[in-house]
Amino acid sequence: MKLLLLGATGRVGNEIARLAAKDGHQVNVLARTPEKLPSGMNAFQVYRGDATVKEDIEQAIEGCDAVVSTLSSDGGTVLTEAVPLVIKAMQDRCIKRLLTIGTAGILNSRTDPGLLRYQSSESKRKLTRAAREHHDAYLAIKESSLDWTIVCPTYLPDGPPTGRYRTEKDFLPLEGKQISTGDTAQFAYKQLSSEEFLHSRVGIAY
Template sequence: MRILLLGASGRVGSEFLKLANIDNQEVTAFVRDRTTLIYQAKTVHEGNVLRKEDIHSAMANQDIVVSALGTDGKATLSGSIPFIIESMKYYGIKRIITVGTAGILQSRVSPSLYRYQSTETRRRSPRATQAAEDHRLAYETLKSSTLDWTVICPTYLPDGEAIGNYRYEVDYLPIDGEKISVGDTAQFTFEQITSNKHIHCRVGLAY
């Protein structure tokens, strides 16, 4: 399987790339600077996800797209997702898996709201809200597309290896879920490349 991995040098992206290498998957790592990669990829594509032509050139000959992009306060997700969708349609690619945030899951206390909009969330700083807004806009754009999308929504994400003993739930964060390691988030993300179980779903992850 030929995988275009966006955000390949980030925390979840790096762990995903490690798993893909172990499984002998053919990965194109999309990064701004190849020297930031922790693990090697068969192909490295240097570019900016906010440049349409960079996304388009990296998308050729891919089977699936995995995005572990961060927000970095620059509307990276909402700005890049239209280019990603357009290029996927052009090349006939249907499957995309993205790593989002638990803030864009539905609130249990206010079901008409996202978690970050409700009293359920504990992170209320302007920066956290801005990041959640970027994730929300990207999710809503994906939701309105014709792609086979899955948005994985981990809660608080400390560094750590995969231990496998985690919970997941469609549209909601598992009850009393407080954290999930980078390793387990990457493992769950990697499992989705060969699964159709969560197509057109947001999936909350937590221990």
Template sequence: MKIALLGATGRVGQAFIKEAQKHGDIEIFALVRSAGTPLPISEKHIITGNARRREDIGRLISKADTVVSCLGTDGDDTLSAAMIHIIDSMKQHHVQRLITIGTAGILQSRLMPDKYRFESSESKRKSTRAAKEHARVYEMLLAEDIDWTIICPTYLPDGEAAGVYRFEQDQLPEGGTEITVGDTAHFLYRELMNPRFVRKRVGLAY
């Protein structure tokens, strides 16, 4: 399996590379902003570019059969802007599978099932800007004929993978308050190798 990885230098991206290397059964190509960015993959697998540029996304995805996005919101609309290019490039290069990291805020509220968590009292976050950006991506993917999965962890402290956690389709596991970066990457690899949540959101927590 050949993976086009976006957000490789972020916490989840780095943890995913580490998790994948434990198994050695996938080949990772990564897009980075700056030449010479240190990553524990072959230099020939590192592509310098910007996720906001369609041609850079296209160069990355042309090398792969699956896309993994660990991009954050970056304080602006980078996430949704990049997703437009990701979808277009996937169609162009006949890539069908996408796994992306979202946020628990875009899962359905248990108290108000017709609303996202970030729109209800379940969410403790004061700012909804990032959640709204992730919601735009989710709504964008709903309209596309590709096999996407959005992994939605709650609060993400640093920490290694223990491999023991809870997950639930469309909602956050009840009472869940956190999940480490390591275990988020562990679940990402697990879903990559054994898809269970195609065209679904999945909440992740201890």
């Protein structure tokens, strides 16, 4: 499989890149600062560019079979700018599989049916700008014709994979408080070869 990986310089993106390299996948990486990429990526095809620039996405996606995005809300509008470009480039090339990392804030609320967690009393965060941007990205992906999965971790400390975690479609597992970057990456990477959570968000926590 040949992948386009966005967000490879981030914590979860780093781990997914390592897993893909270990399995011998071909990986195209689009990064604004390739110098921040971890060692071991010299075998990847690295493109210096920006996920919010149409031409950069189109160049990096050529020949790929799937797209993995670990782009985060950076205080700006990266997600809401990049996601429509990715969707359009995928549809134009008949690439179906899209895997992204979201946030637990865009999962369904248990306490307030009809709302998402960030909109409800479940959320303890006073600032919702990042969750709102993830929400907009989710809506764009949901309305597309792609085979998508959005992995939605809760509090995300650095840590290695343990392989012991809980997942739930469209909800955060009960009493879920945190999940490591390693386990998030491991679970997300496995979804590339799974149809269990197609066309859905999936919460992950210990």
